[in-house]
Amino acid sequence: MEDILQRVVELNLINDEQPSLDVFDVDYFHGRVDSLKSAFPEPFFYHAMAVKANPLRCIMKLGLEKNLGAECASLQEALHSLAIGFPANQIVYDSPVKTIKELETAINNGFYINLDNEQEVSQVGEYLKTYPGTVPVIGLRINPVVGAGNIAMISTATPQSKFGLPLTKDTCERILSLYQNNPWLTAVHIHVGSQGVPLTKFVDGANVLMDFLTNIEKVCPGQITTVDIGGGLSTESAEPEEFQYIQYRRKLEEKVPVLFSGKYKVVTEMGRSLFLKAGTSFTRVENVKDWIKDQNPIILTHLGTNQFPREAYLPHIWRHRFTLFTAEGVKKEGDEIMVDVGGPMCFQGDYLAKEVSVPRPEIGDIIAIHDTGAYTMSMYCRFNSIRASPVYGVKKNTEGRIQVLCYKERETVEECMRFWGRSSPTPVE
Template sequence: MTQTTPAHHEGATAPPATGHATRRDPRFDAVVRAAVGQGLLGEGGQVAGFIDTEGVRASVGALHDAFSAAPEVLHTFAAKACSLIPVLRLLADRGMGCEVASPGELRLALEAGFAASRVVLDSPAKTREEIRLALALGVSVNADSLDELRRIDALRHPGTASVVGVRINPQVGGGSIGAMSTATDTSKFGVALRDPGAREAIVRAFRDRPWLTRLHAHVGSQGCPLELMAAGVARTYELAEEINATLGVRQVTSLDIGGGLPVNFADETVRPTYPDYVAALTAAVPGLLSGRYALITEFGRSLLAKNGFIGARVEYVKDAGGRRIAVTHAGAQTATRTVFMPDAWPLRIGAYGADGTPRTGPVLPQDIAGPCCFAGDVVAYGRELPELAEEDVVILYDTGAYYFSTPWAYNSLPRPAVYGFRAGKGGAVTFATVRDAQSMESIAAESGLAHVDALMERDG
């Protein structure tokens, strides 16, 4: 790590109603001040993502501790939640495996140092080439459909080290966010377990393939209560027992129970916790942690969200129709879910001065808008914050997953820089570059610069 600075520890068509207060998270006060002092935020760094590396380590430790009663469990990190190689490398170093859902994510996982045997490939649209590569590497594969199993039949060679499973949709219902619920009757994921004939077809699939040894299910994530998630695991466990009893042999030896623990975006408290989830699982499936089946989990957001934030410079402040608007550099390009689904993904906002110290004084309702060129690019409406001014800094909390790591290229806005941080002796904050800010040269190259004349008419 480099760059050390001494510091002290301390969419919608109609906006929601004003007056929603935001409580600043004091954990990051010293980090914001240090980032401004070093030029990571400000005139030279209009927007950036920050990751608390010690917080990530603590979250991984809490996950492992919660499942310590299970004799055999592989905790994989859902790469889509934070697809940054240095972050993945940190997680691999802490004993995590990796769940991937595309060729790109598989490449990132391998580059980060995950052993192929600790990587799980999930995707509803795997190509033959993806399957072929995974089987050649020894990566575990969860088939999303019976048709995909038939592809695997043709591509699998007897010597592969890959564990192969089938994803089922336990059809236990959805949570409060439909887009994040993957166990509804009509979900696109998995084999729909309660559809006519589906259960029998799954049993036959295992009977015909002695090398098929795993069941996989994932009910959803944000907006899904623990009881719903546990019910999906219970149906998966029951199916495994039925398959083994029908075949008269313990063919199913592992259960991939997915991940998706919800995150509390209302304040800095972590809830639900991993022990809360284990308690719900144990209540629904008393034998789950007994060792009867090896377990695989696929957590993402719950490990990273509260261990990261976005910092952005306030470029202008204006009034329109009696509303105060702070125009910042953090909008839909880096907080896409919040802009398009503000009720489902509300973010807490912190207000800091141009010197990186917390803003104080009387509060007033303010909209926090982004730089994208469409009217709905607003990350927070009517938040009661100390009055913001040009060159101040706003913080978007709980954005360590699915935000700055996977930006949207709208308006050809550059990908923001990302920095890891930790506090050292004497309160010093140390930063390390995780990803450089995207250059204008890179934007031009990605936009086809090498083929600039490809569409021009040529004589003759």
């Protein structure tokens, strides 16, 4: 990381005009994709990256070049993926709330679609009665009800989940009837959650899914061609070590061997575990407040709730690793003290973290926030109209020198303010 930051400093990319930036380690990301594919080398496994984790065009193109598909939580993400060059049949349209027009657009484009509920099944069924084209793969999201992980708000397999249809003893026949009455339903999908969900929950969910698929085969033999086991595998921001996909495969082989039979196309939807540790955010220390005895000094920086809303509002759950560097990009050494890292936004809760242990900070230092390649820029907050940071890709060239590539410029003032609408109203008649 030190060599990357020193190259950034050498290029004068941290300055008054852009006092913060994000970098994305291309070589690291390639390694993560390769490790996923080596863990699941079978040709019937198909891996779609979660666009919501990092929708930057240049980064998505890295995934496309590695033959990943695109898992999309909205029609906009799906159309974004199509425009970038992803083949339509490798775009997984997963939105939990779809209008009739969105469903029709997805079908017309040939996206793989996971429906969420009975109403969507009915709407698609009506549209397909007169649809002249080839019907794409269409599945139904099943909630396997295997319970929550450590973070309830992103656990999607509880009885109260808003996602999919809950599979219980009382609902099983009702869900089976949807497949019986709609032979164009050729896929089945689960996703049990993401961060904070233990690996066993993902495996349990796949086990429930395949048991249910046995029931579908009894009443609709041969109808199902595709099984989507979701993604979301936890990757801790507070830990330097990365989750290894081979662990997931071994557990699935042990508990759900039918997934590896080749009978079905198997889709995964990885996001955080692919992107997270490839990214690092850097921000300049603009001020250090150390006025109150027995109180942590406060570092004031240019990144806070604008780029890290989860970290600011739920600091006990979302926590990053931090490293402090000099203005020249040299890692600071020496005795460490506890500091609070504040952001640029106009409310008291705007802290990246509190009780962060670093060497004594000085104005002009650069602080690195590690593991920001997923769910960082994609969750950017517009409060206070703070301009979003630029994003740079970094990789080593054939001579071993770090190459820096601009993926996204810092917003201009005009681009930032365009979000707030028209300068004068237009009558609507």
